[in-house]
Amino acid sequence: MNEHVQTGNGAPLFNPLSPEFIKNPYPHYERMRTTDPMHVTPLGVFVASRHAEASLVLRDKRFGKDYVERTIRRYGPKIMEEPVFRSMSHWMLQQDPPDHTRLRGLVVKAFTARRVEDMRPRIQHIVDETLDRIIPQGKMDLIEDYAFRLPVTIICDMLGIPEEHREVFYTGSRDGGRLLDPVPLSPDEIKQGNASNAMAAMYFQQLFELRRKTPGDDLITQLLQAEEDGSKLSNEELTANIILLFGAGHETTVNLIGNGLLALHRNPDQLELLKARPELITNAIEEFLRYDSSVQLTGRVALEDIEDLGGKRIPKGESVLCLLGSANHDPAVYPDHPERLDITRPNVRPLSFGGGIHFCLGAQLARIEAEIAISTLLRRLPDLRLDDAINPEWRPTFVLRGLKRLPASW
Numbered sequence: 001m002n003e004h005v006q007t008g009n010g011a012p013l014f015n016p017l018s019p020e021f022i023k024n025p026y027p028h029y030e031r032m033r034t035t036d037p038m039h040v041t042p043l044g045v046f047v048a049s050r051h052a053e054a055s056l057v058l059r060d061k062r063f064g065k066d067y068v069e070r071t072i073r074r075y076g077p078k079i080m081e082e083p084v085f086r087s088m089s090h091w092m093l094q095q096d097p098p099d100h101t102r103l104r105g106l107v108v109k110a111f112t113a114r115r116v117e118d119m120r121p122r123i124q125h126i127v128d129e130t131l132d133r134i135i136p137q138g139k140m141d142l143i144e145d146y147a148f149r150l151p152v153t154i155i156c157d158m159l160g161i162p163e164e165h166r167e168v169f170y171t172g173s174r175d176g177g178r179l180l181d182p183v184p185l186s187p188d189e190i191k192q193g194n195a196s197n198a199m200a201a202m203y204f205q206q207l208f209e210l211r212r213k214t215p216g217d218d219l220i221t222q223l224l225q226a227e228e229d230g231s232k233l234s235n236e237e238l239t240a241n242i243i244l245l246f247g248a249g250h251e252t253t254v255n256l257i258g259n260g261l262l263a264l265h266r267n268p269d270q271l272e273l274l275k276a277r278p279e280l281i282t283n284a285i286e287e288f289l290r291y292d293s294s295v296q297l298t299g300r301v302a303l304e305d306i307e308d309l310g311g312k313r314i315p316k317g318e319s320v321l322c323l324l325g326s327a328n329h330d331p332a333v334y335p336d337h338p339e340r341l342d343i344t345r346p347n348v349r350p351l352s353f354g355g356g357i358h359f360c361l362g363a364q365l366a367r368i369e370a371e372i373a374i375s376t377l378l379r380r381l382p383d384l385r386l387d388d389a390i391n392p393e394w395r396p397t398f399v400l401r402g403l404k405r406l407p408a409s410w
């Protein structure tokens with residue numbers, strides 16, 4: 001198949017930032033899987049839309065991040081002088097071993113299933129407090145007023161951000177998602193990225209000072225101790241990874257809650273089933289992750305020549321994009337109507353949290369936050385209605401898939 005495969009109406013097969021794609025990527029994915037499952041874009045990037053190839057790339061050591069080289073290939077050699085790209089180059093998410101192993105090892109203990117289970121009462125308390133405040137109003141935006149506050153509060157707790165500093169994080173911009181999209185940023189967007197990165201770095205440097213003087217029982221205090229040791233973590237790495245944890249820790253979870261609630265309301269039989277059988281919530285969360293994942297794509301670079309991946313040869317240095325959302329709808333893995341929401345579906349193991357060494361650090365935390373947020377809402381507001389479930393407004397990003405707003409009333 002050649003690299004200029006078009007759809008029947010002449011539109012490119014993979015055009016992830018087009019409004020139709022953002023509104024509903026799933027018919028586009030189906031076309032990709034059936035006509036050109038290892039599609040090559042006009043820029044020479046491979047796009048894996050089937051589960052088999054996407055999942056293999058994430059787990060295979062012949063693929064890695066190779067972030068600096070990959071970014072220079074895309075933008076030119078001067079790009080690493082831009083602070084936002086320098087900062088991202090230190091994210092564990094963008095590192096290969098051994099640096100990835102070192103960075104992840106420093107924080108992994110804070111995210112074990114046991115530690116996260118212990119957070120249940122705190123999560124329930126935040127959800128109940130938010131609803132106590134909102135219920136008398138009779139309406140809300142499920143995204144800004146409800147889904148957003150929970151993960152932001154929890155990640156602030158984990159990092160040790162004092163209560164009195166938090167308001168700015170609750171009201172801050174949620175436009176950082178564009179940094180992850182597979183379409184190059186414009187000079188204006190780079191400028192904006194540099195400015196947000198500088199603000200966050202400045203804030204965290206001040207917080208580091210505070211925690212050096214007054215240590216707390218939090219991740220930043222722990223990481224500062226590793227930084228002081230010198231060989232474990234540089235100051236630049238510390239700042240960058242705190243920014244990563246802060247961003248990764250909320251945007252994705254907000255969208256899991258928002259996309260899950262939208263899916264339920266568009267499928268009233270499933271909504272009624274979950275209300276009648278609340279014990280289905282754990283499986284329902286896996287199904288929400290599968291049905292409309294809040295992360296749609298992640299990429300890798302071939303670290304050596306790959307002779308055959310889904311019938312294509314991938315030369316060393318070329319990028320492969322793994323379409324997680326498409327893999328989650330692949331009938332080869334989900335033979336029973338993958339396009340349907342079915343909260344009783346057996347064996348749901350979505351690729352939404354990735355796979356291999358970069359498997360999402362916050363997966364269990366996100367699951368529990370969404371479980372408590374969605375089940376408590378259904379219990380306390382059983383008559384809640386969405387004002388616009390047919391044509392809601394999506395955020396204009398592709399990697400992070402989520403709603404701008406989701407007005408509801410009761």
Ligand code: HEM
Binds near residue numbers: 092093253355362366
């Ligand atoms: C990595 C998705 C929530 C922190 C990842 C990756 C995916 C993902 C797909 C792997 C990317 C890759 O392989 O290139 C999600 C989704 C979430 C979610 C769908 C919610 C529904 C969270 C939360 C946190 C978090 C709550 C932290 C509080 C991270 C970190 C990494 C990561 C630090 C990098 C891990 C590494 O490189 O080793 N996430 N995430 N995520 N996630 Fe999440």
